[in-house]
Amino acid sequence: xxxxxxxxxxxTRRIFEDLGDPQTxxxxxxxxxxxxxxAALDDGGLTRAWADEAAGGAGLSxxxxxxxxxxxxxxxxxxxxxxxxxxxxxxxRAGMALPEGVMTVAAPTGDALPTLxxxxxxxxxxxxxxxxxxxxxxxxxxxxxxxxxxVLVAVDAAMSDPGSDQAGDGLAMVRLDGVxxxxxxxxxxxxxxxxxxxxxxxxxxxxxxxxxxxxMCVAYSQDRVAFGRPIAKFQxxxxxxARLAEETAAVVAAAASAAFALETAARxxxxxxxxxxxxxxxxxxxxxxxxxxHQVHGAIGFTADHxxxxxxxxxxxxxxxxxREAVWAEQLGRHFAAQGGDAFWKTITAA
Amino acid sequence: xxxxxxxDPIRLPDAAEDLRSEVRAFLxxxxxxxxxxxxxxxxxxxxxxxxxxxxxxxxxxxxxxxQERSFLERYVITEEFLVARAPSQVYFTADRQSGxxxxxxxxxxxxxQVLPRIIAGECTxxxxxxxxxxxxxxxxAKAKAERTNxxxxxxxxxxxxxxxxxxxxxxxxxxxxxxxxxxxxxxxxQFLVDMKKPGIQTRPILWPNxxxxxxxxxxxxxxxxxxxxxxxxxxxxxxxxxELAYERSGPERFLETIAVLIELVNxxxxxxxxxxxxxxxxxxxxxxxxxxxxxxxxxxxxxxxEPVLEASIVKDLGTVWMQKLPDICRxxxxxxxxxxxxxxxxxxxxxxxxLIAPKLTIQGGTTEILRGIIARGLGLR
Ligand SMILES: Cc1cc2nc3c(=O)[nH]c(=O)nc-3n(C[C@H](O)[C@H](O)[C@H](O)COP(=O)(O)OP(=O)(O)OC[C@H]3O[C@@H](n4cnc5c(N)ncnc54)[C@H](O)[C@@H]3O)c2cc1C
Numbered sequence: 107x108x109x110x111x112x113x114x115x116x117x118t119r120r121i122f123e124d125l126g127d128p129q130t131x132x133x134x135x136x137x138x139x140x141x142x143x144x145a146a147l148d149d150g151g152l153t154r155a156w157a158d159e160a161a162g163g164a165g166l167s168x169x170x171x172x173x174x175x176x177x178x179x180x181x182x183x184x185x186x187x188x189x190x191x192x193x194x195x196x197x198x199r200a201g202m203a204l205p206e207g208v209m210t211v212a213a214p215t216g217d218a219l220p221t222l223x224x225x226x227x228x229x230x231x232x233x234x235x236x237x238x239x240x241x242x243x244x245x246x247x248x249x250x251x252x253x254x255x256x257v258l259v260a261v262d263a264a265m266s267d268p269g270s271d272q273a274g275d276g277l278a279m280v281r282l283d284g285v286x287x288x289x290x291x292x293x294x295x296x297x298x299x300x301x302x303x304x305x306x307x308x309x310x311x312x313x314x315x316x317x318x319x320x321x322m323c324v325a326y327s328q329d330r331v332a333f334g335r336p337i338a339k340f341q342x343x344x345x346x347x348a349r350l351a352e353e354t355a356a357v358v359a360a361a362a363s364a365a366f367a368l369e370t371a372a373r374x375x376x377x378x379x380x381x382x383x384x385x386x387x388x389x390x391x392x393x394x395x396x397x398x399x400h401q402v403h404g405a406i407g408f409t410a411d412h413x414x415x416x417x418x419x420x421x422x423x424x425x426x427x428x429x430r431e432a433v434w435a436e437q438l439g440r441h442f443a444a445q446g447g448d449a450f451w452k453t454i455t456a457a
Numbered sequence: 458x459x460x461x462x463x464x465d466p467i468r469l470p471d472a473a474e475d476l477r478s479e480v481r482a483f484l485x486x487x488x489x490x491x492x493x494x495x496x497x498x499x500x501x502x503x504x505x506x507x508x509x510x511x512x513x514x515x516x517x518x519x520x521x522x523x524q525e526r527s528f529l530e531r532y533v534i535t536e537e538f539l540v541a542r543a544p545s546q547v548y549f550t551a552d553r554q555s556g557x558x559x560x561x562x563x564x565x566x567x568x569x570q571v572l573p574r575i576i577a578g579e580c581t582x583x584x585x586x587x588x589x590x591x592x593x594x595x596x597x598a599k600a601k602a603e604r605t606n607x608x609x610x611x612x613x614x615x616x617x618x619x620x621x622x623x624x625x626x627x628x629x630x631x632x633x634x635x636x637x638x639x640x641x642x643x644x645x646x647q648f649l650v651d652m653k654k655p656g657i658q659t660r661p662i663l664w665p666n667x668x669x670x671x672x673x674x675x676x677x678x679x680x681x682x683x684x685x686x687x688x689x690x691x692x693x694x695x696x697x698x699x700e701l702a703y704e705r706s707g708p709e710r711f712l713e714t715i716a717v718l719i720e721l722v723n724x725x726x727x728x729x730x731x732x733x734x735x736x737x738x739x740x741x742x743x744x745x746x747x748x749x750x751x752x753x754x755x756x757x758x759x760x761x762x763e764p765v766l767e768a769s770i771v772k773d774l775g776t777v778w779m780q781k782l783p784d785i786c787r788x789x790x791x792x793x794x795x796x797x798x799x800x801x802x803x804x805x806x807x808x809x810x811x812l813i814a815p816k817l818t819i820q821g822g823t824t825e826i827l828r829g830i831i832a833r834g835l836g837l838r
Contacts, residue, residue: 324835344832348773351462351831355770359464359753360746366466379745386742435738436731442741443734447723451540451715454745455477 111170118174121146122181128413131184144185144208153190157198172310172365179314182416186210186237188311192304193245200256200293210241212280213301213428220282222248222257222290228282236427238266239276247297254297257287271426273419295373302374302381304428309384310361311424312392316354319399319417323347326403343402350398353391360384379457382438389431392421464767466749467756473533480537483510492542499623504547508578513548514556521572528759532752536708540715546620551575554704555582555628559649562688562696567649571626585615585629585674593826595630596642600676602631608683609648611676621659621672624652634691642694647687654679666812704821706754706768711747711775713817714782714810720803721786724793736789740782747775766834773827780817783810
């Protein structure tokens with residue numbers, strides 16, 4: 107890790123420890139923690155991490171921005187940092203000025219893309235969009251007669267029907283019919299690129315949540331005494347935690363590899379194999395990982411007052427965003443099938 | 458946690474990718490040696506051809522005939538050979554494990570005597586650790602080495618010894634002192650054993666599919682010269698750690714059943730239905746992640762680190778995955794009804810790989826033992 111990266115990671119960690127610790131948030135019982143946390147992330151430049159310095163950003167690399175996401179994940183971040191950063195990326199890529207405040211993003215592809223008509227109004231139902239309740243603006247790709255463009259919409263101007271995801275955050279379908287975007291611009295990426303970058307970011311967030319959950323589980327197992335000894339001394343518990351550590355390692359490795367591939371990719375879809383892999387691997391890991399984390403904690407972990415559920419619910423909600431495992435797996439499978447068995451290994455080593 | 462788990466994303470350097478093209482050309486030129494029914498067989502002619510390319514002992518010092526090239530280049534040769542099912546049994550263990558042990562712990566005379574022969578593709582090694590009453594619990598080993606005027610005398614029995622019937626040498630673990638109260642790992646010593654010595658009897662033990670891979674090896678008053686002791690007397694347990702990281706994290710820990718996956722791709726064809734495509738995609742994601750992790754560990758080894766915890770994670774994830782792989786392919790391939798020739802090749806690969814699957818999580822340290830090592834790395838024991 108470079109010195110620069112270490113400073114960024116440390117800064118991020120400190121902000122979350124001071125203002126965004128899951129137990130503190132649970133104890134607060136209201137939303138009073140939210141504004142100070144976002145303000146601190148904003149002041150630290152983390153909310154505009156990878157925007158160009160000229161555009162008011164911090165000019166960080168993809169890898170460094172992904173490290174921020176990893177640390178945020180390791181604290182079960184409860185503010186919309188991940189969708190916001192993706193919106194920042196899309197605005198920057200399209201040369202649109204960054205609005206004040208929190209943004210979120212939607213990543214529809216293909217026929218699901220909203221359309222931007224010649225009269226400057228949008229049409230389409232998109233979603234589900236995470237954190238619409240927190241965000242002032244929403245960034246999304248839209249189809250026009252001349253090809254896809256990036257648009258920025260004021261959330262107030264659109265109709266949404268609020269629901270929530272597994273982590274209790276606002277998740278809603280958003281109707282854009284008749285809405286005039288606050289900005290629109292042509293951009294050199296496709297809707298698939300936006301979805302792919304979102305998938306890689308979600309995988310990294312899951313990786314962070316795994317690291318946070320593993321740390322909690324290890325600490326708890328050394329603390330909790332049953333039958334006269336710490337439960338960490340039971341081989342069955344040791345093997346559960348070893349499995350959790352393995353899945354953590356796999357998700358971290360896959361997500362870090364996707365970040366690495368993105369660093370040199372002209373467009374996110376150039377890193378398709380790494381990204382699809384990371385999203386699938388993260389999603390699969392979360393199935394078993396979340397359950398192991400709960401199993402090790404017994405009943406105490408299955409309470410609203412204990413912070414464990416925040417990690418597990420985050421893993422389970424992030425893995426649902428930007429395409430579930432099955433969606434990416436079908437694409438990845440088709441990609442390899444199209445090359446044929448003789449080229450299978452060459453395709454693996456070429457990525 | 459006593460130790461952070463580290464898997465930095467690294468990519469193979471250009472030199473390694475250049476070598477890959479050369480390796481693929483070599484394999485194409487030697488197609489008649491590949492994928493024989495006796496997989497990974499003892500093909501001495503092939504071993505000599507590989508040696509002629511300088512690909513055995515690639516990373517070893519030039520003074521013993523090595524090339525001093527990087528561990529990551531060796532990685533490429535290993536993975537390409539595995540996927541092509543090249544018969545590397547003659548030199549595989551010597552190249553991966555035994556040579557490096559001799560380099561580290563052997564005296565000058567042994568190095569000059571043995572290493573050039575390995576590099577020439579003329580020297581097969583066996584590993585003598587397990588015994589009838591000592592498997593996972595290596596420190597229960599009873600086969601003993603006693604001092605004589607000239608050196609050492611061996612007595613006892615080793616078992617499950619892969620390649621012993623073809624081996625020129627064994628690196629074996631023998632008891633030189635009883636274990637102590639304070640340290641039950643004390644008292645074992647590594648020796649280089651010339652398998653052509655009188656007093657050694659090797660008997661085949663067949664796998665359930667009839668293959669002859671491992672053996673029972675009985676030692677009766679086998680005399681060794683003094684300099685065949687490797688490292689420190691009674692302290693073999695301290696020498697094993699670094700070796701294990703090499704042994705556990707290589708591509709052989711997730712590629713052994715890859716043939717079924719390749720035949721599945723052929724079977725499903727270029728435009729599979731959703732079920733097959735999705736299932737295939739999930740397998741690719743697992744494989745691709747394992748390869749990234751394994752290369753990450755190779756990078757740490759190349760940088761002189763000892764990533765024992767990470768290597769154990771790769772081995773456990775890799776072996777459990779490749780063990781399940783034939784079964785998953787069996788299921789994904791079941792509903793495909795297209796190319797009869799592809800079906801036949803698939804079924805043949807499926808059968809042979811289903812039959813070897815059980816051993817994959819036993820050899821080289823069982824699943825349970827690996828998870829114990831990982832738990833120790835987490836600070837739980
Ligand atoms: C194909 C093959 C090739 C081999 N080649 C070689 C070779 O070349 N040289 C060599 O020396 N050996 C070789 N082996 C032997 C191999 O190293 C041993 O089989 C392995 O270490 C396990 O020992 P065991 O078979 O005695 O099983 P055991 O140790 O008896 O284990 C039986 C079961 O008990 C479990 N168990 C044991 N101890 C514990 C514990 N503390 N906690 C939880 N569970 C436990 C094991 O995980 C396993 O499931 C080979 C084995 C195979 C299958």
